[in-house]
Amino acid sequence: MTERYQPGQIEKQWQDRWEKDQLYEAVIDPDRPKFYFLTMLPYTSGDMHIGHWFAMTPSDARARFLRMKGYNVMYPIGFDAFGLPAENAAIDRNIHPKEWTYKNIENMQRQLRSMGAMWDWSREAVSSDPEYYHWTQWFFLQLLKNDLAYRKMSPVDWCPHCNTTLAREQVIGDNRVCERCKTPVIKKNLEQWFFRITNYADELLDFSSLDWPETVKLLQTNWIGRSEGARVIFKTEAGDPIEVFTTRPDTLWGATFMVLAPEHPLVEKLTTPEQYDQVHDYIHAATRQTDIEREALDKEKTGVFTGGYAVNPVNDERIPVWIADYVLMTYGTGAIMAVPAHDQRDFEFARKFELDVVPVILPEGVESLDGQTMTEALPEYGEMINSGVLTGTPATEAFEKTNIYLEEKGSGTFAINYRLHDWLISRQRYWGAPIPVVYCQTCGIVPVQEDELPVELPDDIEWRPTGESPLKFHPTWKNTNCPECDEPAVRETDTMDTFMCSSWYHLRYLSPEYDKGAFDPKEFEYWMPVDTYTGGVEHATMHLIYTRFFHKALRDFGVVKGDEPMLQLRNQGQILGPDGQRMSKSRGNVIDPDEQVGLYGADAVRAYLMFGYRWSDGGAWNPENIQGVVRWLSRVWTLVLETRNAKPGKVNAEVERALLRKTHQTLKQVAHDLNHFEFNTVISALMEFNNQIAAARDAGQAGTEAFEQAVEALLLMMAPPTPHIAEELWARAGKAYSIHNQPWPSFDPELAKEDEVILVVQVNGKVRDRISVPADISDDKARELAVASEAAQRFMGEKEPREVIVVPGRLVNIVV
RNA sequence: GCCGAAGUGGCGGAACUGGCAGACGCGCGCGACUCAAAAUCGCGUUCCUUCGGGAGUGUGGGUUCGAUUCCCACCUUCGGCACCA
Numbered sequence: 001m002t003e004r005y006q007p008g009q010i011e012k013q014w015q016d017r018w019e020k021d022q023l024y025e026a027v028i029d030p031d032r033p034k035f036y037f038l039t040m041l042p043y044t045s046g047d048m049h050i051g052h053w054f055a056m057t058p059s060d061a062r063a064r065f066l067r068m069k070g071y072n073v074m075y076p077i078g079f080d081a082f083g084l085p086a087e088n089a090a091i092d093r094n095i096h097p098k099e100w101t102y103k104n105i106e107n108m109q110r111q112l113r114s115m116g117a118m119w120d121w122s123r124e125a126v127s128s129d130p131e132y133y134h135w136t137q138w139f140f141l142q143l144l145k146n147d148l149a150y151r152k153m154s155p156v157d158w159c160p161h162c163n164t165t166l167a168r169e170q171v172i173g174d175n176r177v178c179e180r181c182k183t184p185v186i187k188k189n190l191e192q193w194f195f196r197i198t199n200y201a202d203e204l205l206d207f208s209s210l211d212w213p214e215t216v217k218l219l220q221t222n223w224i225g226r227s228e229g230a231r232v233i234f235k236t237e238a239g240d241p242i243e244v245f246t247t248r249p250d251t252l253w254g255a256t257f258m259v260l261a262p263e264h265p266l267v268e269k270l271t272t273p274e275q276y277d278q279v280h281d282y283i284h285a286a287t288r289q290t291d292i293e294r295e296a297l298d299k300e301k302t303g304v305f306t307g308g309y310a311v312n313p314v315n316d317e318r319i320p321v322w323i324a325d326y327v328l329m330t331y332g333t334g335a336i337m338a339v340p341a342h343d344q345r346d347f348e349f350a351r352k353f354e355l356d357v358v359p360v361i362l363p364e365g366v367e368s369l370d371g372q373t374m375t376e377a378l379p380e381y382g383e384m385i386n387s388g389v390l391t392g393t394p395a396t397e398a399f400e401k402t403n404i405y406l407e408e409k410g411s412g413t414f415a416i417n418y419r420l421h422d423w424l425i426s427r428q429r430y431w432g433a434p435i436p437v438v439y440c441q442t443c444g445i446v447p448v449q450e451d452e453l454p455v456e457l458p459d460d461i462e463w464r465p466t467g468e469s470p471l472k473f474h475p476t477w478k479n480t481n482c483p484e485c486d487e488p489a490v491r492e493t494d495t496m497d498t499f500m501c502s503s504w505y506h507l508r509y510l511s512p513e514y515d516k517g518a519f520d521p522k523e524f525e526y527w528m529p530v531d532t533y534t535g536g537v538e539h540a541t542m543h544l545i546y547t548r549f550f551h552k553a554l555r556d557f558g559v560v561k562g563d564e565p566m567l568q569l570r571n572q573g574q575i576l577g578p579d580g581q582r583m584s585k586s587r588g589n590v591i592d593p594d595e596q597v598g599l600y601g602a603d604a605v606r607a608y609l610m611f612g613y614r615w616s617d618g619g620a621w622n623p624e625n626i627q628g629v630v631r632w633l634s635r636v637w638t639l640v641l642e643t644r645n646a647k648p649g650k651v652n653a654e655v656e657r658a659l660l661r662k663t664h665q666t667l668k669q670v671a672h673d674l675n676h677f678e679f680n681t682v683i684s685a686l687m688e689f690n691n692q693i694a695a696a697r698d699a700g701q702a703g704t705e706a707f708e709q710a711v712e713a714l715l716l717m718m719a720p721p722t723p724h725i726a727e728e729l730w731a732r733a734g735k736a737y738s739i740h741n742q743p744w745p746s747f748d749p750e751l752a753k754e755d756e757v758i759l760v761v762q763v764n765g766k767v768r769d770r771i772s773v774p775a776d777i778s779d780d781k782a783r784e785l786a787v788a789s790e791a792a793q794r795f796m797g798e799k800e801p802r803e804v805i806v807v808p809g810r811l812v813n814i815v816v
Numbered sequence: 817g818c819c820g821a822a823g824u825g826g827c828g829g830a831a832c833u834g835g836c837a838g839a840c841g842c843g844c845g846c847g848a849c850u851c852a853a854a855a856u857c858g859c860g861u862u863c864c865u866u867c868g869g870g871a872g873u874g875u876g877g878g879u880u881c882g883a884u885u886c887c888c889a890c891c892u893u894c895g896g897c898a899c900c901a
Contacts, residue, residue: 215820219896222819227900246901259901301899326899336901345899419900537895611841612828617821625828628841634856672832680829684840691840760836765882767836805881807835815881 005637007601011724015116023740024118026074028526035071036527037063038506038566040535040543043080046104048111049583050591050609050621051536054575057606058615058679059534060117064720065674067118068744074527076509077112077119079105081128082432083498090431091463097431098459101128111593116602116723118740125508127501132508133433134454135518136501139550140436141447142557148196149425151445155263156424158188163428193435193494194422197549201226201418203563204548212569219540225419230403232412234258234310234337236321240266242310245332245417248342249406250398252314253387254360255337256350258321259303261329262286270321272307279304279323286325301326301349312337313411315388324349332417340377341369347377360386364395423546425497430461430470432495440482440489449483455491471495502543503550506530506565518559530566537571544569570677573618575609580620591621603722604630610679610721632687633725636718639694640711640729646703655699656706657755662692663710664752667745670717682721689714713745760811761786763795779806786812 303324340350363382406412577589769791
């Protein structure tokens with residue numbers, strides 16, 4: 001009896017051996033092409049999720065494949081360790097965030113090791129280590145020095161539960177709730193640090209050098225939300241300027257009123273005494289609307305007249321100024337010129353409040369327009385009418401001519417507006433990298449000297465649910481001396497957004513021990529940029545924009561080279577619970593990877609995650625389907641062990657040729673599919689290959705040269721997806737350690753070629769027969785054989801072929 | 817509402833540039849081994865059928881000798897954005 005396949009007995013041993021032998025340590029080697037393979041670092045939540053396995057182990061298989069192909073592959077790992085959950089745990093369970101975090105890291109390291117992935121542990125980096133956030137702070141100082149960091153008072157989203165400021169990206173849903181705890185968000189005015197990511201908006205829209213998924217590029221494009229138009233200055237009757245942004249300067253003559261956001265700073269001044277109460281009530285209601293859950297879409301326009309008037313700069317018309325909540329303070333200038341004839345929202349507003357509608361554009365095919373009788377706005381471009389000196393300007397020139405006209409008059413200019421906002425990085429939290437600045441009575445905001453970094457977090461802290469940073473309440477921590485005048489001063493008590501830490505971790509992996517800078521330039525020179533980056537698509541608009549911005553800013557300071565940090569990006573889908581729902585503890589549908597590894601072994605879990613799903617899609621965990629790969633691995637196990645000492649019998653030339661052919665066909669497919677992230681067909685090809693080797697065994701071919709070659713190729717091809725069983729069987733077959741240092745077997749297209757092919761014979765597009773012919777058959781011969789085939793004749797009947805189409809090697813279609 | 821992706825057996829999924837639809841598995845059925853069961857192995861498994869064949873890749877049309885693949889319209893599901901001026 002052959003020994004049973006027991007993964008539990010072999011996997012841990014090999015993992016330990018590989019690590020002891022430093023098999024996967026990536027060292028600069030100018031003689032080999034480098035490959036930086038990066039997978040998104042996990043957050044230190046405590047447990048690895050089966051989703052991490054789905055993201056990481058197929059990536060590992062591809063990294064291993066590239067390594068066998070001769071690349072010098074770096075596959076590093078680390079931890080995103082700062083952030084709110086650590087503090088929530090601290091508050092909930094009275095455990096220090098540091099302790100919670102580092103305990104979790106320990107467990108996660110064990111779990112990551114159990115994957116059998118080729119992590120280079122010598123490059124591990126943890127973002128909450130002082131040696132790490134030293135450089136996070138240093139990067140902050142570079143941004144500050146180069147005027148990309150600034151402080152401003154601004155209304156920020158505030159989560160009353162987490163007691164912290166949220167970036168606008170962290171506020172989700174129609175009802176504007178906190179990303180993490182789902183508490184409705186409120187507004188609060190605080191002095192905050194921002195990064196000028198908007199300076200890079202245009203460059204961030206350029207993806208030409210990136211091999212990234214279309215969806216991610218589109219998400220980023222929409223997120224940045226670039227639109228071209230004009231900035232136009234209207235003036236109130238008192239002479240105060242009201243700036244508006246419009247994408248349709250050509251409709252300017254049709255602006256019959258203005259609408260300001262309720263929060264607009266000029267509202268107070270514009271409001272006349274008679275309108276005061278009404279305006280005040282409206283503002284109050286609008287603000288409360290953002291405080292309380294916002295009602296589902298109320299299409300009905302609401303608004304109030306301020307009593308004030310402005311002057312349309314192009315025709316000097318006196319137009320009323322209203323306020324309405326459909327104008328947003330957070331987009332554009334917080335004020336619009338309303339052109340009801342050509343904008344549907346403005347039209348609805350005008351009709352409801354009986355304001356003038358003046359058409360100024362005549363779209364093609366429209367004879368004439370009457371503002372009194374129009375039933376909807378006409379947003380199309382067209383010939384300008386009722387537009388003073390520009391009347392008659394055709395659609396193609398309207399936009400540009402108006403802009404020139406505005407510039408000449410000095411009342412406007414061409415402008416680009418973005419939906420993207422500057423990146424708010426301040427967090428009123430303890431567990432993050434302290435912002436390295438000092439506030440001095442005489443010198444103002446003073447950066448901490450670079451040689452004073454890191455500004456370390458104190459360990460002795462007190463938890464207060466006050467909503468302000470615990471650092472603020474530390475008795476001594478914030479007290480310091482001004483780096484410039486040496487007088488007593490106070491430290492900034494806010495910490496940085498953790499997206500700041502994760503914007504550069506791929507650089508820390510280059511040299512995590514390096515202390516003369518954030519990274520060793522020699523390592524940068526060799527390894528960067530990242531060649532492949534894998535992770536979840538949920539990071540499309542945050543992390544992946546921030547890290548690109550970060551890189552471009554550093555490039556402009558001369559810290560890094562190149563325009564983009566990550567050349568190729570691929571996203572995996574999500575593994576859902578067996579019930580098809582998102583896994584969550586409350587639903588009780590969480591699949592624990594430790595448990596699965598205990599049941600089936602790491603190789604089976606790896607292989608199943610590759611085999612059972614389209615990697616880009618993911619899907620529900622299926623506890624039955626994994627049996628398929630479990631059986632496959634057991635079959636490979638017995639096949640190799642039972643035949644390893646077989647004496648070759650009489651060679652069956654046909655079986656031998658077929659096995660050799662399958663060997664090379666599989667080599668081709670597996671290499672292609674690993675390269676293209678098509679992991680499910682990698683495993684199915686290997687299953688087919690194993691089935692054919694087994695058939696050759698059953699035909700008495702064990703021990704023949706072709707058989708030995710096939711088994712060797714099978715193990716080598718299994719090394720990337722299922723590294724442990726491949727290594728074990730490699731050793732038991734008497735081959736030299738380690739299979740993971742073997743080159744990928746060479747592929748011979750001649751051997752992969754078929755001698756005979758099955759030609760499909762169609763009559764009028766319907767399959768009627770299949771005939772076996774030599775692979776190199778001529779088109780004429782194929783046509784002749786097909787037409788002569790018995791089934792074809794039967795279906796053709798008396799009719800003569802009108803046309804015969806030959807697709808070489810595939811089919812013949814006879815049209816009658 | 818707008819933008820995007822996807823709809824293939826009982827299930828997960830295959831099908832490279834328009835050329836055998838359902839590879840590889842799961843499940844199920846039958847059989848072998850067994851006193852029996854599990855495990856393992858073998859065979860079968862899209863549907864309908866008068867056993868000739870017919871239908872079939874969300875629905876309806878189109879292009880083509882030929883469409884899961886290309887085009888048009890629609891339906892459903894999922895994701896993103898949501899009064900963006």
